[in-house]
Amino acid sequence: MAHFGLQEADSYIDYDKFLSDSFDANGYADAIISTSGTGDKAEVAAALSNLSFSIASLDKQIQNEVAANYHTLLGQVRGIRELEVVLSTVQTNIIELKRSLARLATKIRDPYNQLQSYNIQLENLQYTSDLLRRLHRFIVLARRLESQLGTTSSDRDMSAAALTLYELETIMQDPDLDGINIITTSQSFIQSSRTSVEEEAGRLVNDGLTTRNQTRMAAGLQILYNMKQMEQKVDELLQNISDELAREIRRAVDMSSLQKEMRGSSSGPAVRRVNHEPTFASQSQWSQAIWNRMESLTKTMKDGCINVYSLEKVLELKRDSITQTTYLETALKTLDATSLVSRFWRQLSATFERELREATKASTFLRSTFVSEYPKLERLVQDFLSQIALHNGVSMNDFSQSPEYIIMLRSISVFESGYRAKSKRENTY
Known part of the structure; x- marks a missing residue:
């Protein structure tokens, strides 16, 4: 009967105001006092009695719930303790794993930094090797050009010299070779050689046209072709012939x-x-x-x-x-x-x-x-x-x-x- 009385009385208690996030105890007390008008002690005592009854009702209900679910709650307590043990083990393992990762990072970082350093050295060595290879090729070509031009007209191989000149100038256009002494000192020789070869090619072509000598014309065009100037020279020849006829x-x-x-x-x-x-x-x-x-x-x-x-x-x-x-x-x-x-x-x-x-x-x-x-x-x-x-x-x-x-x-x-x-x-x- 007592249990029934509590439940029946509990139904008249308004718990919503106490569950609100904005509940203020002082505000609630002020509201009770304000409701009593003149601050009658009997009304305040009644309000306190209601609160005490509500607290007792809640306490009784909690006890009933705990008693009714005793075994379940006890099992949950045991589960929580076991979970704490598991969590402690996991935490210990995580700490150990972090230590292992730190040791592994140390083992990897040093070889990686060393490997990166070696890679930079290798790139520099490859660049230097390629630079030296091109310089060696330049020196070989420069000496070859000297022999191809010769000292007498019978020793000259203008067609081969044209190929050599073109390759030399291609190497000289590489910006990586700017300022290298052997390149700089050879520029005047290469330029004079180029002028000589171009003049010889032009003379052969012009003489071939004038005398109708296809052999000389072909020799001149071969030289110009090897220097990648043949198309320009042909256009120039046609334009010169056209301009000369226009003047005539x-x-x-x-x-x-x-x-x-x-x-x-x-x-x-x-x-x-x-x-x-x-x-x-x-x-x-x-x-x-x-x-x-x-x-x-x-x-x-x-x-x-x-x-x-x-x-x-x-x-x-x-x-x-x-x-x-x-x-x-x-x-x-x-x-x-x-x-x-x-x-x-x-x-x-x-x-x-x-x-x-x-x-x-x-x-x-x-x-x-x-x-x-x-x-x-x-x-x-x-x-x-x-x-x-x-x-x-x-x-x-x-x-x-x-x-x-x-x-x-x-x-x-x-x-x-x-x-x-x-x-x-x-x-x-």
Whole structure:
């Protein structure tokens, strides 16, 4: 009955306020006093009695719970003690493990630091060895270059010297070798050797072009190829030929220079003061001088074209000894062209057409000469083209179908049109 009474009374007790995290004992006491109004001791005593009863009720319930679960709680106590023993053992093992790890770290750290030091030494030794290897190679090549250049022209091997020079300069470009005495002292010798080899290569190529000697031309190109300068030299040669022909074309139709020439060969007045035009009496002399110049020009153009054909032929015959790629393929790849000849002809015909057009705009007499005597101009161009066809070993009929032939005749088509129009007017009258 007592147990039932406690439970029944317990149901009237409000435990929630005591379970709150914000519960304040002083605040609770103040609230009881405030509730009593005038601070009646009887009400305070009743509140204290309720608290005492609540405490007794809780204490009784705890005792009942402990009594009801005695064996379970006792087993948990034993389990906790056993767990403490296990935890103590684990803690001891952890401490021992940490000590073992510290000893192991010491055993590993020292060999690792030593190994790292050895690795750095090995890298430095490898770097030094590689540097010495390159220096040794440089010394060997420098001595080889001296023997290849020789003291007399018969002792010289320019092609091999070109290869040696290229390798020497490749080694010298390595920044790791900057400031090394043997490299610095050899620079002047290598530079002078390079100049000598380049001059010899240029002389061989130019002589080969001038004399149509393919052997000398091939020797010069071989030297330049070994020095990795062949493509640049080919481009330079083509540009020089084109520039020279452009100057010759301008000179041939330059009425100012023609005026000076006619003054030197004539005692009387041969020219009017305006636009360098000839007098009526001297027109035939001027006309003849113009055609003499044009004939000389076509011969010069023929020589230039043949030089280009010869150059392309030699480039096509020469091959790289390792890749078997022709020199022509290498040059065309660098110059971004499909054919040296085609590129040259396009430049030549464009220059020829442009210079004649500009000159005839400035000189009425020159235009009249080219239009009225167009058959003579056409014959000169045809003769020029036929000599090119003869040099290439093809018939004129076949050559007349080539792009070179077509674009060259097209460059004088404006004078052909003028001649046909003039002939048509004359036939009409």
